[in-house]
Amino acid sequence: MTGPIFRQRWLLFLVFLLPVLCSAQTVERFPKPDFQTDYTRPDLTTPFPRTEVQEIIDIVVLIGALSLASYFALRLRSRKAVFVLMLFSMAYFGFYREGCVCSVGAIQNVSYALFHPGYAIPVSVVLFFAVPLLFTLFFGRTFCAAVCPLGTIQDIVVIKPVKLPLWLSHCLSLLPYVYLGLAVLFATTGAGFIICQYDPFIGFYRFSASFHMVLLGLSFLVLGTVVARPYCRFLCPYGVLLDWMSRLSKTHATITPDLCSECRLCEDSCPFDAIRLPDESQVVPHKTREVKRLAIFIVLLPLLVAGSGWIFSRLGDPLAGQHATVALAREIQAENAGLRTETTENSRTFRAAGKPDSDLFLEAEALQRQFTTGGWILGAFLGLVFGVKLIQLTLHRKQTGYEIDRGVCLSCARCFAHCPYELVRRGEISLEEVPEVQ
Amino acid sequence: MAKEEGSSVTRRGFVKTGLNALAGLSLVGGSGLLINRSSSEELVWQLDPNLCVQCEKCSTECVLAESAVKVVHSTSMCGYCDLCSGYLEPGAKSRDTGAESQLCPTGAIKRTYVEDPYFEYQIDEKLCIGCGKCVKGCGAFGNGSMYLQVRHDRCTNCNECSIARICPAQAYSRVPASRSYLLRGDEAQKFSGI
Numbered sequence: 001m002t003g004p005i006f007r008q009r010w011l012l013f014l015v016f017l018l019p020v021l022c023s024a025q026t027v028e029r030f031p032k033p034d035f036q037t038d039y040t041r042p043d044l045t046t047p048f049p050r051t052e053v054q055e056i057i058d059i060v061v062l063i064g065a066l067s068l069a070s071y072f073a074l075r076l077r078s079r080k081a082v083f084v085l086m087l088f089s090m091a092y093f094g095f096y097r098e099g100c101v102c103s104v105g106a107i108q109n110v111s112y113a114l115f116h117p118g119y120a121i122p123v124s125v126v127l128f129f130a131v132p133l134l135f136t137l138f139f140g141r142t143f144c145a146a147v148c149p150l151g152t153i154q155d156i157v158v159i160k161p162v163k164l165p166l167w168l169s170h171c172l173s174l175l176p177y178v179y180l181g182l183a184v185l186f187a188t189t190g191a192g193f194i195i196c197q198y199d200p201f202i203g204f205y206r207f208s209a210s211f212h213m214v215l216l217g218l219s220f221l222v223l224g225t226v227v228a229r230p231y232c233r234f235l236c237p238y239g240v241l242l243d244w245m246s247r248l249s250k251t252h253a254t255i256t257p258d259l260c261s262e263c264r265l266c267e268d269s270c271p272f273d274a275i276r277l278p279d280e281s282q283v284v285p286h287k288t289r290e291v292k293r294l295a296i297f298i299v300l301l302p303l304l305v306a307g308s309g310w311i312f313s314r315l316g317d318p319l320a321g322q323h324a325t326v327a328l329a330r331e332i333q334a335e336n337a338g339l340r341t342e343t344t345e346n347s348r349t350f351r352a353a354g355k356p357d358s359d360l361f362l363e364a365e366a367l368q369r370q371f372t373t374g375g376w377i378l379g380a381f382l383g384l385v386f387g388v389k390l391i392q393l394t395l396h397r398k399q400t401g402y403e404i405d406r407g408v409c410l411s412c413a414r415c416f417a418h419c420p421y422e423l424v425r426r427g428e429i430s431l432e433e434v435p436e437v438q
Numbered sequence: 439m440a441k442e443e444g445s446s447v448t449r450r451g452f453v454k455t456g457l458n459a460l461a462g463l464s465l466v467g468g469s470g471l472l473i474n475r476s477s478s479e480e481l482v483w484q485l486d487p488n489l490c491v492q493c494e495k496c497s498t499e500c501v502l503a504e505s506a507v508k509v510v511h512s513t514s515m516c517g518y519c520d521l522c523s524g525y526l527e528p529g530a531k532s533r534d535t536g537a538e539s540q541l542c543p544t545g546a547i548k549r550t551y552v553e554d555p556y557f558e559y560q561i562d563e564k565l566c567i568g569c570g571k572c573v574k575g576c577g578a579f580g581n582g583s584m585y586l587q588v589r590h591d592r593c594t595n596c597n598e599c600s601i602a603r604i605c606p607a608q609a610y611s612r613v614p615a616s617r618s619y620l621l622r623g624d625e626a627q628k629f630s631g632i
């Protein structure tokens with residue numbers, strides 16, 4: 001490259017000093033070199049992602065951990081064993097696998113796959129979603145106790161758990177349903193995976209997070225020292241499904257190995273308020289008033305469902321704005337109408353790509369319709385949940401002894417050692433030493 | 439639980455068992471349905487270099503402190519020019535390896551003399567932050583042999599890639615793990631085994 005050609009190139013260079021937004025197209029502006037020496041071009045390295053074998057190992061470890069957790073909580077009845085398994089799960093699913101893919105997030109993949117036949121959901125993700133649910137159907141929420149990486153990191157910081165006032169507990173217990181509904185709506189419409197975006201603990205497992213994520217995670221862990229497992233109890237969307245499966249479970253952890261003499265020693269042993277006191281099922285003094293209340297709630301139920309559905313369908317527009325395509329369409333529309341004086345990077349890139357505005361607007365309209373329909377369904381679901389909860393609170397069931405609330409109990413095995421009959425089973429005391437009930 | 443005299447199954451127990459079986463069957467059935475039309479392969483994230491607009495978000499949006507996206511160089515496409523627009527700053531005073539002449543903010547491109555008038559350019563991945571300044575220069579004034587790619591030895595394969603979410607050109611997509619790079623030039627053919 002000599003003389004005039006050289007000067008030509010410099011000129012070209014100067015002319016193009018103006019900022020040009022263009023995609024890096026492959027235009028062969030300069031010819032391929034003709035090497036005289038025996039120079040060989042270096043190869044481009046393409047390091048591969050995790051192999052399929054490692055996916056299989058993950059599933060095997062998941063099934064193994066779930067089996068052990070169920071065995072430790074139901075058969076062996078040992079808190080120590082559950083605790084050790086918990087540490088292993090933190091190490092494997094948390095630090096080694098870096099907390100992703102997790103069963104909680106898998107909800108989003110499964111919902112997306114159900115509505116988009118083109119998305120080939122990996123088998124391991126389906127199994128991560130379904131296998132813990134199946135185990136819960138048999139043994140209760142042993143997944144929560146010793147396998148879930150989000151749960152285990154919260155469990156180890158439980159220091160001085162307090163009992164929340166009942167009304168607060170009931171109100172907060174509605175949040176997981178909202179989170180589940182929103183997560184499914186956003187995942188199926190392609191707006192985003194909010195469970196992943198707001199996962200408080202994944203920053204710890206990756207050793208890397210933005211400031212907000214670190215703040216969120218630390219807040220949850222600090223709160224977790226006094227309010228045991230706040231995410232699990234009051235936010236986890238997967239917990240909703242586990243709650244349902246656990247209520248229907250074939251067998252479940254019990255506080256006492258055989259009978260309950262209502263000695264009350266286990267009353268304060270559960271950090272998650274999962275033990276139902278027998279006092280709650282006393283004979284109701286004002287039966288007619290209770291029946292009237294129940295009747296009102298039953299009549300109210302369809303109204304709640306319809307009303308809530310309508311409210312959330314109205315929320316369809318603002319919710320749709322969370323979708324990148326809808327947001328872009330609104331931006332382009334505003335710019336075209338002269339309502340926006342400045343352009344954004346997204347709008348500039350869109351215009352440079354050359355796709356017609358009308359295509360974008362059609363896509364956005366279709367998505368907006370999806371959000372309206374989704375809003376109806378979400379609202380109806382939440383209305384149903386709220387209505388059923390009201391009915392549940394009005395109903396009273398006869399209860400013999402201290403029972404575990406199967407929906408809430410995480411099978412952590414903490415309460416066992418408080419029961420004198422358990423101590424008899426372990427051989428630490430004899431049957432005669434069991435305190436008499438007054 | 440209310441128990442009728444002389445029966446071992448309660449009404450509540452029967453309903454519960456029924457629902458349990460229903461739940462179990464739906465789980466197994468639903469999973470089977472999804473697995474049937476699923477790929478046994480894991481899907482990983484990758485960006486299409488032909489859509490990329492070099493907005494520099496790849497270096498800042500990755501959840502990892504050091505982004506998993508880095509520049510790769512398809513040497514089969516490179517012109518091996520002395521005046522490399524991906525290496526040298528516009529208006530560089532001299533064509534050498536001086537830091538003041540380089541476009542790369544971390545000095546991740548290594549320039550070595552091959553023979554007259556050709557120079558080899560190699561990316562040092564340990565230094566590259568994935569900002570794409572060199573990609574912009576190379577694409578605008580050169581052959582486009584330098585481009586960004588997700589490096590799968592670093593990528594944690596998040597369920598939802600945070601760069602994918604924010605990319606103004608929608609250049610990210612999920613690809614099968616066995617074909618995890620979208621390359622240019624001869625390297626693309628070599629990679630896909632053609």
